[in-house]
Each structure stands twice: as structure tokens, then as C-alpha cells.
Amino acid sequence: MRSLPSNSSTSLLLFCFAAVLISLTASIALAIDTGSKFASDTTAQHEAPEQTSEPEEHGLSQKAVEIARFHNFPITNSMVLSWVVALSLIVFAQFATRNMQQVPAGAQNFLEWIVEGLYKFMAGIIGSHLVSRTFWFFASIFIFILSANWMGLIPGIGTIGWGHPTSHGFKIDQPLLRGTNADVNMTFAMALVYFACWLVWAFQEIGARGFIKELFAPKGESTGALKLLMGIVFFVAGCLEVVSILFRPVSLSFRLYGNVYAGENLLEAMVRLVPGFGWLVAIPFYFMEVLMGLVQALVFMLLTAVFTMLICQHEAKAPEAVHG
Template sequence: MYQDSIDCINCTSTFIHISSVEVGQHLYWQLGNYQVHGQVFIVTWLVMLSLLSVAFVGTRNLQRIPKDSQNFMEYLLEFLQDIAKNQIGEHEYRAWVPYVSTIFLFILGSNWAGALIPWKLIQLPEGELAAPTNDINTTVALALMTSFAYFYAGLRKNGLGYFSRYIEPTPVLLPINILEDFTKPLSLSFRLFGNVLADELVVSVFTLLVPILIPLPVMILGLFASSIQALIFSTLSAAYIGEAIEGHGEHE
């Protein structure tokens, strides 16, 4: 018994050491008892400021007949509404348009910031600036937000009866249905993080090898891939919310 306790303590200590392993260098800011990646916050604030500026310019002088920037903003709103409407349903989608739109625009802005702006030219004491979605903490936070959103949507619509979905169509599937809720945020976060990281690495390698012409088409391809990743993340988020609202039994 004593030896088993020692082995358990050693195993726990090993996991603690593994969880403290860092990949790459970061600019750390101390907030209370926590250390955060400062370079992620810097670019995140810049992305949010850019999005707010575009929204302000596009809506500061609204007219009955839209022109120029207002026309673009209305087209963008219709596009985002269609994402929510197609995945959540015509009767429930309006309440979730702000969330789906915010997720799409933030990820798109973050991805494009990493693909278009040469952050590596800006020297930091430690680490380097990059797209916020290039940090696994950001993508996991976004995925967890979606998880909380569809649990909230399901409980708000169906009450405690929402949990009956875990034993449908048969109680035998209970472990699989529970595991599915854990794999959803993992899939969302790692897909986004992996694609953004891979795109930035490819552009960096091509820039080092052939610094004049070759990186340009790769960057254009990266912009397209970044847009697709924002669309996939927001569409899947809306789909999960729609599934939670509809109910597992009705969805089947």
C-alpha cells in the first residue's frame, strides 16, 4: 500500500512537470499569480481595435439606400446571418447571430493579421508577435466558449431534458455521447491552431529560401486558407448550437 502511494505521487509529479513544458519563447506578463503570453494580448487588442474601427466607419452614417462601406457591412451581415440561419434554424438563429458573427470576424481578423503583417520585423524582449490563433491557448478558449454556448442553448431550450440526448437512441451509447462533447472542443481548437501554425511556418520557410517572388502566391493561398478556417469554425459552432437546441432525438 505504501509503495502504491509513492508511485501515485511520483506519477502525479510527472504529469505536473509535463504540463509545465513550454513550446517556444513567450513575452510573459504577470497578472496576479498567473503568467500570460503578452504577445498574444498585444495582437489580439490590435485585431479587436481594427474590427471596431471598421464597424464604426461602416455604420457611422447609415442611409436608406446603402453606399460604399455601408453596402459592404450589410452584405457581411447578411452572409453571417445566413451561416447562423442555415445551421441553427429559421426560428432560433437571430439570438445567436452576434455570437457566430463575433467568432467568425475575430478568427478571420486574427488569421489575416498573421498572414499579412510582417510581425517578425518587430523585436520583442522575448518571443515574437504572431496571429493570436497561432497560440493554442486562444484556440482552446474559443472552442470552450462554443462548448459553453451550446450547453447553454440546449439547457435554455429543453431544460434538464437536454441531458436525455446522452441515452438516445439507447443507453448503451452513453459513454460515446459523453465522449463526443469532449472531442468537439478538441477538434475545433487543434484544427484551427494546426492550420494557422502550418501556414505561418510555410510562409516563413519560403521567405527564407526565396525571399522575393515565391512567398507572394503562398501568402495569397494562406489568406484563402485563413478565411476557410474562420468559416469552418463559425459554421461548426453554429451547427453544434443548432443540434443542442433541436434536441438529439429530433435531430436524428
């Protein structure tokens, strides 16, 4: 088994990563919260008094609900669950590494199995050189997303909170907890953290000159007018690549958010499909969401790893001629 970091380094790694995600989530949540309040106030001013409210709809709200505010700092139900997930991972890491043994057993064996399996898996994709520098991020993001996805499926998440009775039953207005990745603020925060890491890794591996060359320089050997034409073509392609790179955080965040959000709404719809027996109807879909939680964690990790490999790969040297 590959040796794991010490107690302090493991805890510090998970805690720092969780702290960055939480701080970014809070900032984005604050901005969206302020904007949404402004929009709602403006809409309320233009609405006619005689308008009647539309029938209430069941389902997960599109944005996280603010359940508390600390010195003008909004605390949403998805943030609370993200803290629970982060603290749970820190506690488990501390418990598993509190008494390291040469022959691992129990929690230490399970943690080493996860870390070694992920390390070998990532090394086979992006290479041993790059994985030694970036593994801390890819392992953390995979474990965090997987834990958050599965913890969001625990009965009571999203169904316990404050609400009011309606003609269709009791409606939860403010769930105490909400699936972490069912909040676009959280997924976008993780994508922004990756984007910052991606820039750092790219400049460390190939430098500023290599970074620009990788985007805009023509590939292959050409001379004369063809070289000028290829330079123009690759410069235009590089501009399109820059646009694609800038949109990667958006695509990464909305892919994860959309799948998790749709899955939670699907489960709620199945529960309400057959009154009294909805829980039975939802069981197959529940196991499907367990699998989907694993798939989405893998997809996020693999996409970020491939994006990193594409920008950090060094130009291969031409093979030497074989003399016969």
C-alpha cells in the same frame, strides 16, 4: 438590407466577446507560463554542466512569447495582436454605424453586406429559429477568426522584435507580435467560450430533461425485450457521446491552431528556401494562406453551428396519415 444594431449595441457586443476571449486567454497563458517555467527550471537542475546546446532552429515557436508582465499578469505577443484585432473591429463597427442611412453606402454597406450574407447563410444551415438566438456568436467568431488570420499575414508580424545574430542569420527570440490563432491558448479559449454557449443554448431549447433524453434515450418505437435492449444500446452510445462532447473544445482548438501554425511555418520556410529571392518563392504560398484563413474561419463557424443544431433540434412530429 437587414437593419443593423445601434452603435452602442454593436460595440458592446464586439467588446464583450473580445473581453471574454482575452480574459480566458490570459488565464490559460498564465497557467501554461507557470508550468513551463517550472518544467524548464526542473530540467535545468538535472542537466549536466558539460552538455552543449543544440543548434538553433528557425521557425515559429510552439508557444507565444511573454513580452511584458503587469502585476504578475503575463502579456504575450499573441495577446497583443488579439487586442489589436478586437479594437480594430470595434473601431470599424463604430465608424460604419456612426451615421446610419436608409440607403447604405461605403463602410455601412460593407458591414450590412457581411451581416446579411452571414445571417442568410446560417439560417439555411441551422434554421431561422435557432439563428435568431445564436447568430451573434457565429458572426462574431467568424469575423474575429478571419480578421486575426489575415492580420497575422501582414509583413512584420512575427519578424519584428528582439533577437540575436547567429551563423544562419539574425534570429528573432521575442517577436513583438504573433499570429493570434497560432497560439493554442487563444484557440482553446474560443472553444471554451463556445462550449459554455452550447450548454446554455441546449438547456434553453430543450431543457435539462430533453438534454438527457437527447443523449441517452432510445430513438424510435420498440416494445418488450427489444425496448430494453435498445435502451442499453443507446445508453452506452450516450456515454460515448458525452466523451465526444467533452473532446470537442480540444478538437476545435487544435484544428484551427494546427493549420494556422503550420501555415506560418510554411511561409517562413519558403522565405528561407532561396537566399535573396525567398520573398518571390513565398508569394504563391502567401495567397494560399489568405484562402486558408478564410477556410479555417468558415470551418470553425460551421462546426460549432452544426454541433449546436444537433443538440437543439426538436424531435419531428410524425406525419399525419393521408386519407384517400
